[in-house]
Amino acid sequence: MNLNHKQEELIAQLAREIEEKFPDIKFIEVVPSPESTNTLWLHFTEPENEARFMEIAEYASARTMDILLDYGYHLVVLPVVENGAVAA
Numbered sequence: 001m002n003l004n005h006k007q008e009e010l011i012a013q014l015a016r017e018i019e020e021k022f023p024d025i026k027f028i029e030v031v032p033s034p035e036s037t038n039t040l041w042l043h044f045t046e047p048e049n050e051a052r053f054m055e056i057a058e059y060a061s062a063r064t065m066d067i068l069l070d071y072g073y074h075l076v077v078l079p080v081v082e083n084g085a086v087a088a
Helices: 005-021 050-071
Strands: 027-032 039-045 074-080
Touching (some): 005 027, 005 039
Antiparallel strands (some): 027 039
């Protein structure tokens, strides 16, 4: 997968912001969405409970919407389990 410089910069900044605000989760990787060629999925470790997940999802959705509106890049933050499979 080839990311341009701005995508790399925005993803690194977003990952850093999320890890600082929620130190119990960590950025794992970025992968292209199998559903859309214009979407990138950002995988993070799965939080310990659903309430924590909702906090992270709310924060991430606001930040990714800003990125979409400002730069046109559609990013989605997803929790994954430790073996790398997308969490249910």
